[in-house]
Amino acid sequence: MSADAALVTRCLDGDPAGARELVERFQTDVLAVCHRLLNNQHDAEDAAQETFARVFRSLARWDRTRPLKPWVVGIAVNRCRTAIGKRAKRPELADYLHDAPDTRPADDSAETATEIRAAVDALRSEYREVFVLFHEQNLPYEEIAEAVGRPVGTVKTWLHRARLEVLDRLRARGVVPAEPQPEPR
Amino acid sequence: MSLALHPFDDSELTPPECAPTLARIQSALDGEPVDFATDAHATACPACRDRVRALAVLLGALAEPHAAEPVPAGFADRVLAALHNERPAARRSFVRYSVWAALAAALLVGAYFAFGTSRPPEGPQPPRELVKSEPEVAPAPRERPVRIGDAMAHAGQSLLDAPKPLTESVAVAPKLFDALAGPIAWPAAKPMGADVLEPARQAVLELPTAARDALEPVTGTAAKAYARFLRDLGTVKPNS
Numbered sequence: 548m549s550a551d552a553a554l555v556t557r558c559l560d561g562d563p564a565g566a567r568e569l570v571e572r573f574q575t576d577v578l579a580v581c582h583r584l585l586n587n588q589h590d591a592e593d594a595a596q597e598t599f600a601r602v603f604r605s606l607a608r609w610d611r612t613r614p615l616k617p618w619v620v621g622i623a624v625n626r627c628r629t630a631i632g633k634r635a636k637r638p639e640l641a642d643y644l645h646d647a648p649d650t651r652p653a654d655d656s657a658e659t660a661t662e663i664r665a666a667v668d669a670l671r672s673e674y675r676e677v678f679v680l681f682h683e684q685n686l687p688y689e690e691i692a693e694a695v696g697r698p699v700g701t702v703k704t705w706l707h708r709a710r711l712e713v714l715d716r717l718r719a720r721g722v723v724p725a726e727p728q729p730e731p732r
Numbered sequence: 733m734s735l736a737l738h739p740f741d742d743s744e745l746t747p748p749e750c751a752p753t754l755a756r757i758q759s760a761l762d763g764e765p766v767d768f769a770t771d772a773h774a775t776a777c778p779a780c781r782d783r784v785r786a787l788a789v790l791l792g793a794l795a796e797p798h799a800a801e802p803v804p805a806g807f808a809d810r811v812l813a814a815l816h817n818e819r820p821a822a823r824r825s826f827v828r829y830s831v832w833a834a835l836a837a838a839l840l841v842g843a844y845f846a847f848g849t850s851r852p853p854e855g856p857q858p859p860r861e862l863v864k865s866e867p868e869v870a871p872a873p874r875e876r877p878v879r880i881g882d883a884m885a886h887a888g889q890s891l892l893d894a895p896k897p898l899t900e901s902v903a904v905a906p907k908l909f910d911a912l913a914g915p916i917a918w919p920a921a922k923p924m925g926a927d928v929l930e931p932a933r934q935a936v937l938e939l940p941t942a943a944r945d946a947l948e949p950v951t952g953t954a955a956k957a958y959a960r961f962l963r964d965l966g967t968v969k970p971n972s
């Protein structure tokens with residue numbers, strides 16, 4: 548039995564230590580995904596809590612032949628989609644944008660990071676999800692496909708388009724110097 | 733969702749001559765070593781030249797080790813507390829499910845008795861004494877496995893036809909059903925004693941072989957569910 552399967556068995560048997568271990572094993576990843584997709588600490592924590600509630604409710608349906616992490620991350624992505632859907636119905640649509648980092652970037656690299664983040668945030672949701680999961684959560688294509696419930700080919704297409712959009716936005720925003728720099732020899 | 737426009741949404745609009753360079757850019761972002769110095773298009777095409785430079789910026793930023801968001805203090809505790817508060821409802825619904833399962837089993841037993849005793853015997857009958865002297869054995873296993881749907885249909889009919897014997901078979905563990913009839917408090921302050929659980933166990937053990945045979949198609953699940961059911965009951969306290 549895999550370590551994942553053994554942990555899930557303990558949770559299903561009602562072992563409280565097992566439940567805590569499962570939360571502690573995935574809480575960093577789940578919170579990071581939620582925070583990155585929702586851009587709001589409070590919403591992210593709510594979504595992460597809902598993710599674990601959903602994980603425990605659905606644990607018996609997890610396919611033991613597959614890794615647990617992408618399944619858990621997939622539930623987190625779904626909770627974020629739901630939260631974004633609810634947010635879109637709120638009248639103060641753009642409120643969450645104010646939750647972005649409140650300090651001006653101190654140097655070029657921080658400014659670049661902010662620009663990249665803005666470029667990623669401007670992506671449509673499917674593109675942003677796969678970009679975040681690949682480049683920030685370091686999930687391989689196969690696990691992203693598991694998490695978002697789409698074939699690997701679709702994930703690659705989305706990610707490739709996401710990257711080009713980010714690059715083109717960085718170009719348009721002047722993050723890249725206009726004049727070609729001499730090649731280092 | 734996003735308020736931003738997507739001016740570059742349709743990447744199929746990129747000229748076909750850019751495709752090889754774009755493919756190299758993708759490879760670089762997949763972590764493969766790519767040399768753009770030999771890519772003439774990457775120098776000749778202004779768009780791709782900018783993309784390659786933007787790529788260097790992006791790769792540099794992505795390579796920066798970014799500290800993971802700290803987990804809010806007490807997060808796991810809050811998750812587990814919420815889970816604990818949610819559990820009574822889940823357990824109650826499981827108990828409700830189990831009551832139905834127990835009733836279904838009882839119905840099957842009832843059906844067995846209703847049909848087994850009311851159906852007129854076929855063919856010539858042995859003398860009464862012979863029947864009496866025969867031990868009470870279960871009928872031989874049927875050729876066709878009992879389908880649970882058919883069994884339930886029969887059981888339902890037997891409920892209509894013979895409510896009294898059925899009630900009696902359900903009442904085999906009166907304390908158990910009495911305990912389940914009331915609202916349930918969780919977690920248990922005082923576990924249910926053997927005086928309640930033992931008759932229930934006994935009732936199952938005393939199910940006629942025929943009834944157990946009839947349950948054969950669902951034994952795996954039923955046995956596990958019943959084992960969990962009894963285990964859970966041990967920690968259920970009826971509200972009085």
Ligand SMILES: [Zn+2]
Nearest residue numbers: 750777779780
């Ligand atoms: Zn080009």
